[in-house]
Amino acid sequence: MIVTNKVKAGMDPALLRESELFKKKLSSSLEKRHAPIDSGSHKKKKPRTEKEGSSASKHNAESSNGSINIKTSSGYKFGCLAKIVNYMKTRHQNGDTHFLTIDEILDETKLLDISLKQKQWLINEALVSNPKIDVRDGTYGFKPKYNLKDKKALLRLLDKHDQLGMGGVLLDDVEEGLPNSAKAIKALGDQIIFVTRPDKKKILFYNDKHCQFVVDEEFQKLWRSVPVDSMDEEKIEEYLKKQGITSMQEMGPKKVLPVQKRKKKSGQRKNHFKTHNSHLAGVLEDYSDGVPVKN
Incomplete structure (x- = not known):
């Protein structure tokens, strides 16, 4: 240190300043070279505000609740039922006509993630009331319109x-x-x-x-020569009348219309009392007023 101080004392002050500046530049360049390079991914994230944090948590809660609601909705339930019925129909058409338990059905249809409530709904309501499902002692099979073996x-x-x-x-x-x-x-x-x-x-x-019987060719030609396409019964009947052919409807027995009974006219009520002793009309006398009056 003594030697260097003596050298500095004998040197030109301008040279000393230049050497100091050079040392500073050299040290600054070395620091830059050895400093770690910060990429965009290592940038410090801004701390979330309380408002942003609450909205994010609310969004996550809504999304999770949405997935739960999808699985518990009626559309999901009936979708599971339709999948089961279609599967039972396909296996019946392939020759697998033996009955299955509810656990076997859910296993083969890959519906093991349904809830206990939905499973009970399938057992107690959906499969029992479905017209295409046959239930026997707690097992289920497909019920077609015509059950044909061969x-x-x-x-x-x-x-x-x-x-x-x-x-x-x-x-x-x-x-x-x-x-x-x-x-x-x-x-x-x-x-x-x-x-x-x-x-x-x-x-x-x-x-x-x-x-099956053989029809003569002449009758076939006559049959095919009559144009009856796009004609209803009334037009066919008119055509037959023009050709002088009586329709089957007219040849049948005629309907006898029921005879309607005549209604009695509602007039004045007649006096049904009979007059007795008409042969004594000139002999009888009326004493109601005290004076005899001959009838």
């Missing part, structure tokens, strides 16, 4: 409808109640007749081959 059962159903004049059976109802219905219908072949309605729905009829 293709023979389907053929018997169509034959019964044909004999009783009940018409055909909707294909949708057959597919609903007959497991593997497409395979069964294909196996029956020409024993079934398909008719498509205007709304594109198909109806199945029994093809009774005993009722």
